[in-house]
Amino acid sequence: xxxxxxxxxxxxxxxxxxxxxxxxxxxxxxxxxxxxxxxxxxxxxxxxxxxxxxxxxxxxxxxxxxxxxxxxxxxxxxxxxxxxxxxxxxxxxxxxxxxxxxxxxxxxxxxxxxxxxxxxxxxxxxxxxxxxxxxxxxxxxxxxxxxxxxxxxxxxxxxxxxxxxxxxxxxxxxxxxxxxxxxxxxxxxxxxxxxxxxxxxxxxxxxxxxxxxxxxxxxxxxxxxxxxxxxxxxxxxxxxxxxxxxxxxxxxxxxxxxxxxxxxxxxxxxxxxxxxxxxxxxxxxxxxxxxxxxxxxxxxxxxxxxxxxxxxxxxxxxxxxxxxxxxxxxxxxxxxxxxxxxxxxxxxxxxxxxxxxxxxxxxxxxxxxxxxxxxxxxxxxxxxxxxxxxxxxxxxxxxxxxxxxxxxxxxxxxxx
Amino acid sequence: xxxxxxxxxxxxxxxxxxxxxxxxxxxxxxxxxxxxxxxxxxxxxxxxxxxxxxxxxxxxxxxxxxxxxxxxxxxxxxxxxxxxxxxxxxxxxxxxxxxxxxxxxxxxxxxxxxxxxxxxxxxxxxxxxxxxxxxxxxxxxxxxxxxxxxxxxxxxxxxxxxxxxxxxxxxxxxxxxxxxxxxxxxxxxxxxxxxxxxxxxxxxxxxxxxxxxxxxxxxxxxxxxxxxxxxxxxxxxxxxxxxxxxxxxxxxxxxxxxxxxxxxxxxxxx
Ligand SMILES: Nc1ncnc2c1ncn2[C@@H]1O[C@H](COP(=O)(O)OP(=O)(O)O)[C@@H](O)[C@H]1O
Ligand SMILES: [Mg+2]
Numbered sequence: 001x002x003x004x005x006x007x008x009x010x011x012x013x014x015x016x017x018x019x020x021x022x023x024x025x026x027x028x029x030x031x032x033x034x035x036x037x038x039x040x041x042x043x044x045x046x047x048x049x050x051x052x053x054x055x056x057x058x059x060x061x062x063x064x065x066x067x068x069x070x071x072x073x074x075x076x077x078x079x080x081x082x083x084x085x086x087x088x089x090x091x092x093x094x095x096x097x098x099x100x101x102x103x104x105x106x107x108x109x110x111x112x113x114x115x116x117x118x119x120x121x122x123x124x125x126x127x128x129x130x131x132x133x134x135x136x137x138x139x140x141x142x143x144x145x146x147x148x149x150x151x152x153x154x155x156x157x158x159x160x161x162x163x164x165x166x167x168x169x170x171x172x173x174x175x176x177x178x179x180x181x182x183x184x185x186x187x188x189x190x191x192x193x194x195x196x197x198x199x200x201x202x203x204x205x206x207x208x209x210x211x212x213x214x215x216x217x218x219x220x221x222x223x224x225x226x227x228x229x230x231x232x233x234x235x236x237x238x239x240x241x242x243x244x245x246x247x248x249x250x251x252x253x254x255x256x257x258x259x260x261x262x263x264x265x266x267x268x269x270x271x272x273x274x275x276x277x278x279x280x281x282x283x284x285x286x287x288x289x290x291x292x293x294x295x296x297x298x299x300x301x302x303x304x305x306x307x308x309x310x311x312x313x314x315x316x317x318x319x320x321x322x323x324x325x326x327x328x329x330x331x332x333x334x335x336x337x338x339x340x341x342x343x344x345x346x347x348x349x350x351x352x353x354x355x356x357x358x359x360x361x362x363x364x365x366x367x368x369x370x371x372x373x374x375x376x377x378x379x380x381x382x383x384x385x386x387x388x389x390x391x392x393x394x395x396x397x398x399x400x401x402x403x404x405x406x407x408x409x410x411x412x413x414x415x416x
Numbered sequence: 417x418x419x420x421x422x423x424x425x426x427x428x429x430x431x432x433x434x435x436x437x438x439x440x441x442x443x444x445x446x447x448x449x450x451x452x453x454x455x456x457x458x459x460x461x462x463x464x465x466x467x468x469x470x471x472x473x474x475x476x477x478x479x480x481x482x483x484x485x486x487x488x489x490x491x492x493x494x495x496x497x498x499x500x501x502x503x504x505x506x507x508x509x510x511x512x513x514x515x516x517x518x519x520x521x522x523x524x525x526x527x528x529x530x531x532x533x534x535x536x537x538x539x540x541x542x543x544x545x546x547x548x549x550x551x552x553x554x555x556x557x558x559x560x561x562x563x564x565x566x567x568x569x570x571x572x573x574x575x576x577x578x579x580x581x582x583x584x585x586x587x588x589x590x591x592x593x594x595x596x597x598x599x600x601x602x603x604x605x606x607x608x609x610x611x612x613x614x615x616x617x618x619x620x621x622x623x624x625x626x627x628x629x630x631x632x633x634x635x636x637x638x639x640x641x642x643x644x645x646x647x648x649x650x651x652x653x654x655x656x657x658x659x660x661x662x663x664x665x666x667x668x669x670x671x672x673x674x675x676x677x678x679x680x681x682x683x684x685x686x
Contacts, residue, residue, distance in 0.1 A: 031515040304519045306477050310508055311530040320612040325521040 007409045014405025020398035024391070028208040037198065039205030039362060040290045043186070044196035047374065048381040051191040051199075056184035064180050065175035073173065077148050079109040086140060090116055092213040093137060097128040113144065179243060191383040193367070203387055206362040210343050211395070213356075213363065217342030218390035219279025219416065225288025230319055232289070232295025240293075247289050255283045259345060261355040273356040280345045288334045295327045329410040333403050340399040347392055364392050421452035422488070423654035424623045425474065425507075425591060432469050432647075443469040445647035446483070451640075456624045458619060458634035460670065461644030466629045468512070470644070474625070476500060499679055504593070507536065508589040512596040516574035518568035525564055528552060531586035542603050552582040556612050566598065569580045574605030581612050590624045592616075599629070610637070631667075632674040643667050 008014050037043075087106040097119050106112060122138050130371045152172035153204050156165040179185055190199035230242040246316070250258070263271065264280050299305065300323070323332075343364070349355045350365025352370065358366070369390045376384035432444040443466040451457050460466050472478045474485060476494045476607045485492045487503070494500045518527065528549045532538075538546065546560070553560040556578035568576055577597055584592055595614060598606040614637065617624045628634055634641050634655070641658045643651040645666045651658060662668050 303513060303517040306472075306475075306509075306511070307517055307521065308505050309477060309500075310475065312504055312534045313530075314497065321522070322519050323518075 003050040008406065010204055011405035011408045012295060013408065014334075017401025017403075017405060021402065024207065024395060024398070025211070027053075028204055028211065031201075031204045035201055036227055037201055039079075040197060040203045040359065041256070042196045043198055044192040046196060047192070047194045048376065048384060049188060049192040050198070050377065051189055051383050053186075054186045054188060055179060055182055059183040060173070061169075061179040062178045065171070067172075067174045068176045069174055069304075070342045073111050074148065077173070078113060078144070081143075081147060082109060087112065089136070089140065092124060094119060097121075097124070110202075111240050113148075115225060116141075116144070132281050190387050191381075193372055193384050194376065197242060199387065202362050203364075203391060205386070207211045207391055207395075208402070209273050209361045210346060210364040210392075213273055213280070213346045214339040214395075216274060216277035217280035217284065217345070218335055219340035219396055220278060221338045221342070222288055222331065224281070225285035225334070226292055226331055228285070229289040229292025230296055230323065232322060233293040234300050234315070234319055236297075244293070247286050247293075250283075250286045251290070255286070256348065258353065259283045259349060260354060268357050270274075271355070271357045272312050273358060276346060276349065277342065280342050284338060284341060284345070289405040290336065291334065292327060292331070295330055296323055299323055299326055329406065333410075336399050336406075340396045342358050343392065343395055362389055401403040418486050421454065423450055423454040423486070424455075424488060424527075425451040425625075425666065426486040426489075428486070430470070430473060430480050430485065432466070432473060432478065432480035433481045441521075442647050443645060444473065444480070446646070447644075447649050449642060449649060449652070451623060451625065453623055455639045456637055458626045458628060458638035458641045459644055460628055460634045460641060462629055462670070464666050465644045466647040467629075467644055468595055469647075471509065471593050471625075471627055474593060475507060476503055493617045504589075505587075506589055507591040507593065508584055508587050508597060509593040510577070510580045511595045512601050514573050514580065515569070515600070516678065517580065518569065518576065520569050522568075523564075524566050524568055524571075525549070527568065527579065527583060528586060531583050534587060544545065548586060552585045553579075554581045555616075557587050557608075558582065572605075574609065577601055577605070577609050581609070581616060585616060588620055589622060592626065593625045593627070595627045619655060630674065631659070631670045643670070 009018075014105050017250065035369075036317060050403050053279065077397065084106075090112060091101075091104050094104055094115055099115060099119065120137075120141055122141060125134065145393050147286055149171065152170040152175075154167050155169040157168050158164070159166045186202070188198055190203065228243050228247070232240040232247075259280060262283065263276065266275065266279070305318060346355060346363055347365035350363060350369045353369060355365045355369065356363060367384060371381075371385035371388070374384075376382075426449060428448050430444055430447040431442070434441045442511065445466070447470060459467055459470065469478070471481045474480070476485075476492070492503070494503045499673065529545065532545055532548055533554075537548070540548075547584055550560040553563060558575065558578055563571075563579075568579065571579065580597070592613075597613065598609050601609060608634075612623065613626075616622070626637060628632065629642075631641075634657075638655055639653055640647050641652065641659065643664065643666065645664075651662065651664050651667050659671060662671060
């Protein structure tokens with residue numbers, strides 16, 4: 001056995017898959033040590049905040065400013081303030097004022113601004129312009145002027161005695177704070193979800209729970225399949241007939257339909273992550289049972305088994321020492337496949353709304369479910385579902401790689 | 417002869433049918449025989465004639481479709497695991513292919529220890545067990561010190577088959593069933609192994625059921641020869657009866673297929 005385990009690592013595919021898997025596993029353990037927030041804590045007021053670094057405005061005001069004179073700072077400021085709608089409106093006005101259309105580039109903020117400052121006249125009218133539209137242009141012009149002004153923003157406080165506003169500070173355009181000195185900064189690498197939770201923290205916790213579901217369901221399925229396969233294959237006769245009757249019965253019924261029905265009948269309240277894992281395990285052992293049985297049948301008439309019988313060993317002893325080691329490699333491969341199948345099954349169930357019902361821990365499937373319910377895919381909030389999809393894909397991919405790698409180790413015909 | 421000797425193993429109407437319908441295959445077909453204690457009995461037949469199947473029926477590894485096996489004159493009863501274990505103290509086997517006879521995950525020590533345990537030596541002190549294993553190994557010209565902690569697959573085919581004989585040496589069954597024990601072995605080791613089997617037979621007086629496709633070999637070693645064709649015993653008798661005066665065409669063909677015999681007997685006159 002020891003030799004075999006060393007051989008695993010001779011296969012490049014296995015090592016690659018194993019590394020991805022271990023990396024994911026490590027991340028799920030290390031991340032909570034660094035960011036120990038509860039995964040389902042609602043941090044954001046509102047839905048789907050974009051990924052980015054969130055800096056406390058209040059704390060930045062209180063932080064000692066440094067003066068930095070940077071070229072193009074003003075242009076950047078305006079560029080970030082001018083949205084697409086404003087730019088098109090400016091172009092519309094300029095075209096009406098007689099500027100050739102091909103000379104106006106709405107993407108070039110500085111040039112657009114220069115043209116605007118040279119040509120805009122609040123007293124002039126575009127033909128057919130409503131009063132509201134006219135006021136919009138005036139407001140736009142004023143705010144552009146404000147952005148270009150070099151006077152700072154004034155911070156004022158209410159004087160408790162006189163009740164009047166008193167200037168306490170002026171913030172100029174060249175004031176900068178060091179982000180490291182701001183007391184409250186929150187990085188949200190994957191933004192927030194529909195409930196205002198940090199997607200990354202949630203994702204890490206979900207990955208861990210999903211892996212547990214995979215391991216529990218995979219182990220249950222493999223253990224049941226292995227036991228029944230061994231009994232059916234080795235003992236044969238009536239035992240085989242009975243076991244194979246149920247195995248065939250369950251193979252004919254699509255196990256996912258069975259899974260949906262069981263899940264549904266358990267009811268909302270009882271459906272925890274572990275319950276779902278057990279249900280998945282109980283509905284996915286058939287293939288393992290069939291495969292193990294086939295292997296055992298081909299083994300049970302081998303001479304080494306006959307010799308073990310002649311040595312007076314009991315059936316249990318023979319199954320454990322003369323059959324099991326010969327199919328161990330096979331069982332390990334089946335287990336890996338069952339784990340990844342379990343993770344996928346949970347995701348599928350949860351997308352249908354039949355997954356675990358939990359307010360403490362998320363699962364990968366539940367995150368997909370929430371993203372779908374709140375239409376993240378329609379609203380273009382990719383950060384709510386894409387990282388989840390990638391995680392599921394990575395886990396399945398790494399496990400399949402490990403399996404192909406093991407196949408190479410165990411099956412000499414596939415070795416290069 | 418039957419009067420002087422005790423019945424050891426007999427069969428009446430033994431039949432084994434594999435499969436059914438179009439795939440039906442009668443591997444052993446209504447076979448009757450009486451094997452006596454201390455004899456060397458050869459069962460000779462070409463490949464596929466049902467020798468191994470009959471051997472497995474005799475060993476109690478598979479159940480016959482029809483017929484009965486009698487052990488020491490009474491109907492054999494191996495209905496329970498316990499009775500089987502008891503039966504296997506009396507009958508043991510050496511299989512054809514040494515490479516598939518051993519569990520590749522078990523060390524050689526385990527193979528030999530199993531035999532000591534089966535003979536009731538489970539509580540013996542370790543040193544005594546080692547002494548027994550060393551004796552068994554030296555009987556077949558192997559050194560136990562060199563084999564301990566090794567795996568059977570680290571040995572050559574001939575050495576593995578000798579280890580099998582060492583196993584029998586420890587077990588001391590009344591009957592040994594050797595199913596073509598030398599057919600997978602190179603010619604040099606073959607005679608060594610045969611010699612060891614004969615030594616074991618003479619030393620312990622065990623009944624040796626020797627299965628082979630080599631009728632020449634059977635002639636040299638056996639007291640009685642049974643010729644098997646398509647699952648049936650078509651001819652039996654002492655070597656002289658069978659080889660020198662074969663009644664069946666099949667037997668003649670088997671004899672003709674052995675090159676060595678031509679030189680010593682002129683079979684065209686028979
Ligand atoms: N387990 C089995 N299932 C079906 N057919 C079998 C089985 N074992 C042996 N046979 C068939 O029985 C016949 C006799 O085989 P065997 O006893 O191995 O012959 P031998 O040992 O003389 O070469 C062969 O035709 C073989 O195909
Ligand atoms: Mg054979």
